[in-house]
Amino acid sequence: MTHEPLLTVSDFSVVYDVDPPVEAVRNVSLTVRRGEILGLAGESGCGKTTLAYGVQRLLQPPAVITSGSAVFHDASGTDVDLNTLDAQQMRAFRWAKASMVFQGAMNALNPVLNVGRQLGDVFSTHRPQMSRGERAEESAGLLDLVGVGRDRLRSYPHELSGGMRQRVMIAMALALKPQLMIMDEPTTALDVLVQREILEQISELRHQLGFSVVFITHDLPLLLEISDRIAVMREGRIVELDTASTIYHHAQHEYTRRLLGSFPSLTGDRGAFVRGTDGTSEQGSVVTAGEASR
Amino acid sequence: MTTLELKNVTKRYRIRGAGDILALDDVSFTLTSGRTLALVGQSGSGKSTIAKILTQLERATSGEILLDGKPVPRRGRALRRYRQQVRMVFQDPFASLNPYHTVRHHIERPLLLDHVVPREDVEAEVVRLLERVRLEPGTTIDRRPHELSGGQRQRVAIARALASRPGLLVADEPVSMLDVSIRLGVLNLLADLQRESNLGVLYITHDLATARHFSDEIMVLNHGTVVERGLADDVILNPQHPYTRALRDASPDPERHFSGTGTTAETRS
Numbered sequence: 001m002t003h004e005p006l007l008t009v010s011d012f013s014v015v016y017d018v019d020p021p022v023e024a025v026r027n028v029s030l031t032v033r034r035g036e037i038l039g040l041a042g043e044s045g046c047g048k049t050t051l052a053y054g055v056q057r058l059l060q061p062p063a064v065i066t067s068g069s070a071v072f073h074d075a076s077g078t079d080v081d082l083n084t085l086d087a088q089q090m091r092a093f094r095w096a097k098a099s100m101v102f103q104g105a106m107n108a109l110n111p112v113l114n115v116g117r118q119l120g121d122v123f124s125t126h127r128p129q130m131s132r133g134e135r136a137e138e139s140a141g142l143l144d145l146v147g148v149g150r151d152r153l154r155s156y157p158h159e160l161s162g163g164m165r166q167r168v169m170i171a172m173a174l175a176l177k178p179q180l181m182i183m184d185e186p187t188t189a190l191d192v193l194v195q196r197e198i199l200e201q202i203s204e205l206r207h208q209l210g211f212s213v214v215f216i217t218h219d220l221p222l223l224l225e226i227s228d229r230i231a232v233m234r235e236g237r238i239v240e241l242d243t244a245s246t247i248y249h250h251a252q253h254e255y256t257r258r259l260l261g262s263f264p265s266l267t268g269d270r271g272a273f274v275r276g277t278d279g280t281s282e283q284g285s286v287v288t289a290g291e292a293s294r
Numbered sequence: 295m296t297t298l299e300l301k302n303v304t305k306r307y308r309i310r311g312a313g314d315i316l317a318l319d320d321v322s323f324t325l326t327s328g329r330t331l332a333l334v335g336q337s338g339s340g341k342s343t344i345a346k347i348l349t350q351l352e353r354a355t356s357g358e359i360l361l362d363g364k365p366v367p368r369r370g371r372a373l374r375r376y377r378q379q380v381r382m383v384f385q386d387p388f389a390s391l392n393p394y395h396t397v398r399h400h401i402e403r404p405l406l407l408d409h410v411v412p413r414e415d416v417e418a419e420v421v422r423l424l425e426r427v428r429l430e431p432g433t434t435i436d437r438r439p440h441e442l443s444g445g446q447r448q449r450v451a452i453a454r455a456l457a458s459r460p461g462l463l464v465a466d467e468p469v470s471m472l473d474v475s476i477r478l479g480v481l482n483l484l485a486d487l488q489r490e491s492n493l494g495v496l497y498i499t500h501d502l503a504t505a506r507h508f509s510d511e512i513m514v515l516n517h518g519t520v521v522e523r524g525l526a527d528d529v530i531l532n533p534q535h536p537y538t539r540a541l542r543d544a545s546p547d548p549e550r551h552f553s554g555t556g557t558t559a560e561t562r563s
Contacts, residue, residue: 043473191336192500196544218474221503221546248548262474266503266542267531268549 005073006180006212007032007055007098012068013236014047014054017061024050026236027067032180034073037206037213039223039244041259042233048216049103051233052182056100057082057090072097075179096126098180099173101166104189108169109157115168116153119143122175142171147201163194170198174205182214187222199226221263224248232256296362296379296461296494298325298348303357305343305518317343318354319518327461327494330485332505332526334498334541335515341498344515345466348496349382378408378458385467387447391439397424397450398435404457423453426490428483445476449483456487462494470499481508502545506530514538 009032014025024047032038042048053059055070070082074097085093094100102108110118119139123130130138140150146167148160157165166186173181183202187195203226206213217223223230224244231241232255240253251257305318318340325331325348333341346352347359350366350373359366361380367373384390391400401420405411411419424431427449439447448468455463465484469477481504488495499505505512505526512529514522514537522535533539 043475192502192541192544193336219546220474221548224548225546225551245552248552258475262478264478264503264507265549266506266545266547 004034005031006034008071008073009051009055010069010071012051012054012070013066014050014059015064015066017064023236024063025054028233028236028238029068030231030238030241032212032214033228034179035206035210035212036228037203037215037226039227039230040214040216040233041218041220041223041230043218043259046233047236048233049184052100052184052214052216055082056094056098056182057085058094058100072180092126095122095173095178096176097178098182099176099178101169101173101181101183101186103184103186109165111157114154114156115143115160116140119153119168119172119175122172126176138175142175143168145174145205146171147197161194163190163198166190166194166198167201170202174209174211177209178211180212180214182216184216185218186215188217188219195222202226220259221266232259295492296327297360298380298462298494299358299360299363300324300344300348301358301360303347303354303359305340305347305352306355317518318347321357321515321518321520323513323520323523325462325494325496328488328492329511330488330495330497330509332497332499332509332512333515334500334502334505334512336500336541338517339515340518341515342466343518345382345464345496345498348462348464349380350377374408379460380462380464381455381458381460383448383451383455383463383465383468386471387444387451388439388471390451391447393439396436396438397442400450400454401457404454408458410458419457423457424450426456426487427453429453443476444472445480448472448480452480452484452487456491459491460493462496463488464496464498466498467500468497469504470501477504484508502530502542503547514541 010029012025012028013023016022016024028051040048040051050059050063054065059065072080072082074080080093082090082093109115116136116139119142120135123135123138136153140153143150143152148164148167148171152160152164160168170186187198190198202213215223215227224247227244229241229243230247231238232247232253233239234255240247240251240256247256248260251260301322303318303321304316307315307317309315321344323331333344335341343352347354361376367376398420401423402416405416405419420435421431424434429446429449434442434446442450468484469480472480484495485508487493497505497509509526511523512526513520514529514535516537522529522533522538529538530542533542
């Protein structure tokens with residue numbers, strides 16, 4: 001991992017223009033470095049998904065980007081300001097340079113097309129010069145890469161397990177060898193064993209292919225293990241951004257500490273207050289719970 | 295003192311065209327008041343099948359279920375009395391509460407149906423139950439589920455489960471749908487209630503960390519079979535069965551990760 005930036009987001013704001021307007025993302029600035037895994041942590045409604053969608057310009061009205069820019073520093077050396085691209089250029093940019101694994105693979109795949117067709121779609125859109133045979137070969141290679149195996153090309157989503165569907169989504173996101181992959185809660189619905197396999201695969205592929213990952217989840221312990229750096233988001237703002245180790249050992253912000261305190265430790269003592277304390281927790285005991293754990 | 299005993303319980307689901315699925319294979323365990331037992335395992339391991347059999351939403355294919363030594367009644371008033379004793383809290387508080395009805399209605403129903411208190415005391419009992427789950431009765435009693443947060447909804451579901459004064463509570467992933475910062479609040483509440491009323495709690499979860507801190511004992515289920523059972527700390531810190539070890543090693547654990555004794559093959563740059 002280098003300190004070379006891949007994506008620079010500055011002063012980015014998104015408002016849902018309803019009554020009253022909701023400021024979902026407020027003046028967010030952050031840099032994604034080339035080759036890093038950047039964790040984006042936060043609870044539901046904190047704006048983490050809106051930020052990711054906003055950067056990719058995938059938001060629909062009533063969402064409005066009210067300020068800021070997102071600049072992509074391409075490997076070729078040119079900088080692309082995503083706000084200045086027209087629809088056609090944006091369409092070409094998405095997936096080829098920055099792809100996305102959406103929340104809930106179960107719903108993201110088309111149930112009436114086999115996965116080979118859906119992988120092939122990526123190539124027929126972005127690489128129209130490819131022949132049918134080449135598309136099939138590329139798709140097969142992708143399924144091998146993510147450990148699903150090319151014999152599943154003709155399978156329909158319902159014939160695959162949740163973990164396999166998630167891998168198909170990852171294969172699709174890798175299809176055009178993007179430099180950035182945004183993953184929105186990619187393993188939340190999966191078992192810990194399957195989750196671990198997929199995380200190890202992502203980590204391996206990243207080393208092999210050198211892309212950066214923005215990993216969005218509420219599962220802070222998971223982020224602490226896989227991320228190089230972590231941004232903690234709350235009410236549309238990034239309250240803290242630092243290396244995983246610093247966030248874990250020396251969190252500065254009170255909210256980060258509270259979030260850390262929400263997860264009892266698996267093998268350590270942290271969190272032991274749940275069992276065996278005298279029953280004095282009160283309504284909304286979140287803060288007390290977090291503080292009691294340290 | 296209430297004791298619920300499962301003896302050699304087997305459950306087979308018949309799937310048309312696909313033969314039988316053996317969801318539970320010879321499962322035996324005891325749940326006693328005053329104790330919390332966590333049931334962990336992957337999806338499909340049979341955790342929820344156990345919950346459904348305990349609350350008699352499903353019948354076991356074979357085996358015995360004994361409440362204080364007596365077999366579970368199969369129908370009628372006796373079955374209703376059994377269900378008063380063994381109540382359930384479901385995973386999704388958005389789905390388990392009726393959007394058309396107020397909080398009052400949700401908690402009144404079991405009180406009226408089971409004649410827990412005389413009719414004229416029902417209102418006071420609803421208030422008492424809301425207070426027990428640390429909800430402010432004045433501001434919540436007339437609200438409908440959509441006006442409450444996820445955590446408040448789950449508290450209403452817990453109050454409803456407690457209405458018939460059960461000895462045992464089956465909580466099937468009670469916090470996994472809630473936001474992370476309020477999960478411990480709800481678990482702490484369950485722990486408090488468990489102590490106050492000497493409840494026996496079966497805590498079904500896939501989260502080993504909360505299982506360890508919240509429960510006295512942990513039981514590990516794999517493919518319908520209990521592979522390990524023991525004191526919470528022993529099962530997590532010193533697992534005997536390879537499956538338990540695999541589950542533990544796959545669970546995120548920053549403490550282990552940063553202390554450099556990671557057991558996973560995580561490669562970092």
